[in-house]
Amino acid sequence: MIPLPVLPFAPGDLEPAMSRDTLSFHFSRHHIDHYERTLALARHFGLADRALEDLVRESRGSRRLAALHRHAAEACNHDCFWRSMRIGGGGPPRGAIAVAIDERFGDYRRFVRRFTGAAASVFGNGWLWLTWYGGRLRIVATRGCETPLVRGHTILLALDLWEHAYYLDHQNRRAAYIRVFLEELVDWEAADAMLGGCLAVAA
Numbered sequence: 006m007i008p009l010p011v012l013p014f015a016p017g018d019l020e021p022a023m024s025r026d027t028l029s030f031h032f033s034r035h036h037i038d039h040y041e042r043t044l045a046l047a048r049h050f051g052l053a054d055r056a057l058e059d060l061v062r063e064s065r066g067s068r069r070l071a072a073l074h075r076h077a078a079e080a081c082n083h084d085c086f087w088r089s090m091r092i093g094g095g096g097p098p099r100g101a102i103a104v105a106i107d108e109r110f111g112d113y114r115r116f117v118r119r120f121t122g123a124a125a126s127v128f129g130n131g132w133l134w135l136t137w138y139g140g141r142l143r144i145v146a147t148r149g150c151e152t153p154l155v156r157g158h159t160i161l162l163a164l165d166l167w168e169h170a171y172y173l174d175h176q177n178r179r180a181a182y183i184r185v186f187l188e189e190l191v192d193w194e195a196a197d198a199m200l201g202g203c204l205a206v207a208a
């Protein structure tokens with residue numbers, strides 16, 4: 006079954022970094038719409054017993070299930086996005102994720118440059134991810150609803166690059182939105198916990 010999406014904070018809790026209007030429109034109009042369409046299509050195709058992530062994987066590449074795939078992926082992507090932010094978040098990471106970033110990118114400053122540069126490479130709507138795959142961190146940029154989940158990546162952070170995610174607050178200035186995400190919103194503790202799970206499995 007696909008549970009009703011839940012925001013891990015109230016719509017005004019991330020102000021001023023992310024406005025109440027941006028968050029409430031984004032959640033109640035976009036995310037909930039993807040959830041409701043996913044549910045309706047899953048029922049139509051007799052797949053309503055599946056977990057959301059399984060629906061995303063199983064519908065990938067199917068012409069018959071293309072609409073289901075798009076909405077399920079976007080519902081799943083938004084779940085990841087809300088979990089990537091917290092009240093009072095932002096700033097450099099600590100713990101195992103900080104060590105992994107230093108090992109992979111040199112230092113946090115270089116990571117920020119790579120992350121921001123990757124976001125700029127997405128023309129139009131898409132997503133930016135920090136994942137764990139093949140024993141190392143990856144920065145992955147995807148277009149539309151695409152998610153690296155279907156290629157076996159574990160998602161540590163998700164950043165919504167669709168214009169609806171930032172237009173009310175930043176208009177077309179995507180770089181400003183990404184800077185605020187990294188400096189005031191990102192939940193490194195959640196990413197660290199996800200990475201901890203990956204490292205425990207690998208040990």
Ligand SMILES: [Fe+2]
Pocket residue numbers: 031035083165167169170
């Ligand atoms: Fe979105």
